[in-house]
Amino acid sequence: MDRIRVRGGSRLNGRIAIGGAKNAALPLMATALLTEEAVILTNAPALADVATMGGLIAQHGLRVEHDTEGRRIILDGAANQFEAPYDLVRKMRASVLVLGPLLARYGQARVSLPGGCAIGTRPVDLHLKGLEQMGALIELDAGYINARVPAEANGGRLKGARIIFPQVSVGATENLLMAAALATGTTELVNAAREPEISDLAHCLLSMGARIEGIGTDRLVVKGVDNLHGTTHAILPDRIEAGTFACAGAITGGELLLEGMRLELFGAFSRALREAGVELEEEAEGVRARRLNGLHGVDVMTEPFPGFATDMQAQYMALMAVAEGASMITETIFENRFMHVPELTRMGARINAHGSSAIVRGVPRLSGAPVMATDLRASVSLIIAGLAAEGETVVNRVYHLDRGYERIERKLAAVGAEIERLPG
């Protein structure tokens, strides 16, 4: 298994090209199941999760071609197989996003239950309840979701419904948005997630012929259509990759131009970073992130967009570990997303986590250590810490990083980091 070695102390300076967003690419790929015509995605990132989703969609019978050099994915054809097996869903929870499109277009789907993961239990009850409200019959059997739309009712199609989410869910909003696009009648999604990746999905669906109002708000109204057609859609920039590099630059006292990024995509993260002492400026080519002087402890609480993203919490904590003063970091989205705390502590950070909050007391310096993490953002937070630590940090289990960062060691090395991949 590959590892990544970082030697701390180098200041990062230069430009980093921000790729297309993983969390937009995955639902966008699932839209190909809503039509037999080609869906072409440009600005596509070459990530392990994107390859997994491509494998899943190919397995359903579509032709999937990923030109990693040209950053283009073509998904084309009709599905002839409706099962998403455990082996794929286990690797990537976002596999559950095929459920809504398969049900809406083909009236049937059998999808493995994703189960929990390192950051929490992550149930999919809101996805299932919403689809049931739209007329799907759902049974859980031997770890699988067996879902179908009865042929005798409503001509075998899902029907529009008013779905009120008791809690904001990105995945459930996406699944139901895709399902509603091909349902009969009007679907209203109330308390919908407002993440930029959802707006990106909605815009792609619009370009396929869907009728959606309220994009960017927490109330999406979808008037179902009989057919959707193919499209070409550019995936929006990855705000989490950009935020990760902003933290990496800041912890080294450097300055980075995050090419292709737009400031509005950061939500509350930009306010926290500025208060902490990092200047963020939008320029024609992207967002410039520059550490001014010292870093200061600033409290944050994770929330649905436009609040502070849970996917930035671990990276921000690494930054706070060397800030002057204390900061309280509260995680409200996932119940177990402090897996990086013991590893950061091994590097000399002073962090006290209790329940959903962690108090971070900044220290003047961290020290390198062999570390490992059990999820994507926790892993990258250890690289960020390693960039500022004295000596060498070796991060194990790099496959977590490859899920969401494209050649992270090359991107960081190109702006001055001493970092390399050690093949395992």
Ligand SMILES: CC(=O)N[C@H]1[C@@H](OP(=O)(O)OP(=O)(O)OC[C@H]2O[C@@H](n3ccc(=O)[nH]c3=O)[C@H](O)[C@@H]2O)O[C@H](CO)[C@@H](O)[C@@H]1O
């Ligand atoms: C591929 C992708 O886009 N992943 C993102 C997506 O995950 P994902 O779509 O899985 O996250 P959700 O927004 O659905 O989860 C938010 C909270 O709702 C709970 N919940 C969710 C669905 C459900 O049916 N029942 C339920 O209880 C979850 O356990 C969690 O506590 O949004 C998260 C929150 O911004 C991000 O951290 C993930 O990076």
Ligand SMILES: C=C(OP(=O)(O)O)C(=O)O
């Ligand atoms: C939690 C994440 O992804 P996923 O929902 O795919 O596990 C993430 O991108 O940080």
